[in-house]
Amino acid sequence: MKGITDLLSIRRLGRSCMKCKEAPAVLVIRVGDAFCKSCFKDYFVHKFRAMLGKNRVVYPGEKVLLAYSGGPSSSAMIQQVQEGLSRDAPKKLRFIPGIVFVDEGALCGQSWEQREQNVSEMQQALQKTSFPIHIVPLEQVFLLPRSVLQSSLPGNAQHAENYKQAVNSFLGQQRAHQENELSGIADELAQLRITGYECDNNLANGSSYSCPPAELTSALMEIFNSARTLTAKLELLQSLRSHLILHVARTCGYSKVMSGESCSRLAVRLLANISLGRGAFLPLDTGFSDDRYGDVVIVRPMREYSAKEVSFYNRLFGVHSVFIPTMETKAPDNSSIQHLSEAFLTKLQADFPSTVSTVYRTSEKLNISRKEITDENVQQERCLICMCNLDTRVGEASAFCATQVSQHLSQRRPKNNAEPTRHSEKQCCNSGQCCESAASCSSSVPGTQDFLPLLCYSCRVTVKDVTFVSSFPPYILKEAEHRSRRLEMRREIQEFLLDEGGGNM
């Protein structure tokens, strides 16, 4: 509301636009930068186009999935894409968009009627776009195939030296793909049947949105009820949602997903992720492009807009957003690490106005940790849940090992064990083993100990907050079982392996 009163007072002040120096200014973006309506629009549109132009990762004719939450930022993103594709746009965008919306209504106990209403409101907001819309209830995570958790190798296009080569190789692949289309469809259908995935119709054309079976809704609730902290619930939701979106993208042939996080949102994510132990993955979690899945790349074209710019734009140009309550709605500041980080950053931003942009810019200087990738052929083990390269292969002198030593020392140990530290040291080197023994000492739930060695540091912390890991959707459980077996197998034949990373997961 304060923003709007500011806006009105400026209008009364009769300042003129700093850009065109003619039209009366209608808003102030930063201190002293007053823009008129049309110059602001140019500025906003330019930022979007420049972001895509600078990074050059989206190819002409490529199918791009726009992740839509109903919120202001993703609404503005869709508006930008729509305008960029319209006939009168200079330098028209040349990709083929589709929209995905994940209906998470079940999580905050919404009835089917409420959820239907959310969906119809959302459809109304998107009416002007003629893009295909995929509406997916979160319950569908129970129908995902195990293969979602396997990251495929990126296509050749990724390795090309420059953009032009990349585009050519992409187009070549497209053509080859089209030729194979007919024979391919049969294979795909067969594969779908094998994995028991039947709701493909629902995924592909979301125009008819039908109620997910009640037992899936209650199974979903079981996962989230089993998570003891809101922090863990939010982390789980984030992961399940990305898996679902990834699956929609893969089954419907989208090779890019656009995610509409604003700079303000990303600054909060950065701070929260540091506090959650995801320091190694900051560049993936918040950078412009995120290639952890291999074949489907997440891009974040809205990352240079502040939340303020987005809301001004939406207000001035009539972009509708839909308010849909989430688990975090009305939660107190100290209910979760994510929420606490947001409250903290917002407060700090009020005292030190450069906070958000400083944090955002700090993240630009970070790089994905590549210290362990010495051999190109060795594919790194990835976290079962977040699919980032495991960050638990750290040395003995690390926070990770120190925590395990602490855990070990404050639990009952065998009486004849004269050298407790030496003992734990040995276990630590074999990452995960320490935890296994720890988990079996305390009366922990079966399942947790199988999970931990497959996870990155942060996902371990999250999973430790979950009481019944067995309530996870089948695709996660099955993949976990598979990987545990492989891990066990490798342990058995370890001494005969010549190559450290030979025979990856």
Next chain:
Amino acid sequence: MRSARMPVKCSSCDAQRAALRRPKTGHSVCKECFFHAFEEEVHHTIVSAKLFQPGEKVGIGASGGKDSTVLAHVLKVLNERYHYGLELILISVDEGISGYRDDSLETVKRNQQQYELPLKIVSYQELYGWTMDQIVKTVGLKNNCTFCGVFRRQALDRGAMMLGVNKICTGHNADDIAETVLMNFLRGDIARLRRCTAITTGSEGAIPRCKPLKYAYEKEIVLYAYFKKLDYFSTECIYSPNAYRGHARAFLKDLEALRPSAIMDIIHSGENLSVKEDVRMPVQGTCTRCGYISSQGLCKACVLLEGLNRGLPKLGIGKHHKLHHKLLAQEPLSEAETRKLKVVDF
């Protein structure tokens, strides 16, 4: 929910009654098992990070506060238990803050007798010719921590050099490290962000420093001192505390309340951040005046001192690199420059 009323057995020895709940792990343990765990963890840190070599002379930065008192105690215990073969010396810095440091130095002197360790006190007065009380009189309550912090770092090194020490240990705990990670991140200080989680710093040139309590929670340090009945001094400095650090500290406390592992999680994040290769980093050199490590021609301590001696205390506050050549050449500053650097009186 765990009932607090029922007597709980120690989760480690399963014999004694638990006396405390460990803030770090949440386990209920008895006093003896807690002492054992705490000491073994510090030992693990020392061994795994290879902090010391046998026969080394190690200076312990002692302020009389809880962290350094516990550090001195644990190092002495472990040195005997595991035969590190170290010669331990307490080094204290007397900033010259009456009603604060003189009292805490009394604690250090008592510690010296209790632990039978030699003690060396270096004072700002003897090193720089200024006490903090005098500095605050000229500078005011704002920014005085800049002087104190910069001078203390160097004073500790100079004290260590006088004693011919191989290494300096400081009592920084896990909370301090996590807080520094957050603060450097919020300030966008990428160079400090990269090195603030290192357990040993400054191996080239200066005397290496290390933090054996890097993975010890502040609350556990207090618990340890409390149950061991260690004699320490706990009063905040009488001059204004650092406001920005205060924000980070409050945030960290809130995080810890939500999820006790958050402190370690942040350190893990800090340890695994990797900085892009093309980001420019300050190059470490030496101060042309005193020979101390510095990224500029003149080190911060020399600039601050010059400012104090010239009656321009703001010389070292903020960036005035352009004036460095004048300072080095002992030239007077122009009137406009002087005006900017004087303390503004209201």
